[in-house]
């Protein structure tokens with residue numbers, strides 16, 4: 114949870130913290146914390162958060178929680194990260210974690226947004242991870258070559274259009290990437306997007322024979338809701 118102190122109460126003058134759940138976009142080993150947020154023009158928190166300056170105080174609750182952890186997945190060969198919108202954030206972190214590369218031969222990250230501009234953060238970050246000298250030194254070029262990026266838009270014209278759910282159902286995702294259809298024996302998935310997206314993709318995972326995992330009982334896929342800031 115991150116946030117800011119709210120305005121003083123008109124009568125008591127007391128201030129309450131205004132907090133929202135965010136995914137940490139930076140890797141766990143990083144000295145800096147990074148967050149990825151939409152900016153809601155009249156949103157209680159993001160309307161203010163987007164204007165913070167160096168030296169301002171941000172509240173950060175100490176206990177992180179979440180389901181997108183490697184321990185909740187059984188060993189596999191190919192790892193899918195399926196994201197929409199700001200649901201890319203946890204994968205910005207996981208794409209910089211050694212376990213992601215050590216556990217899998219291939220890491221496919223899909224990101225679906227309405228418009229091209231919304232893909233920019235993810236696109237730039239992945240280009241940086243694949244090309245940056247420190248990243249190459251940390252993970253090795255062979256490991257970074259495992260990352261395959263599959264961006265799609267649903268409203269603005271772009272080279273690949275369509276909801277990822279549609280592209281899974283009609284098989285385009287797999288034919289585009291030259292990989293076999295989802296297989297519970299080899300494929301694992303982490304999902305993060307809007308509630309409606311999560312519901313739809315969960316049904317597709319289950320149709321393909323994948324079972325949802327948890328830390329207590331690892332499975333073939335895990336889901337996290339992308340919280341709107």
Ligand code: A2P
Nearest residue numbers: 197198225226227267268276278307309310313
């Ligand atoms: P669409 O434009 O067809 O609604 P949002 O900005 O509403 O959070 O959506 C982010 C992206 O996720 C959009 O490209 C949107 O497509 C897509 N999306 C929204 N709901 C679903 C869903 N239930 N299944 C698949 N994709 C979805």
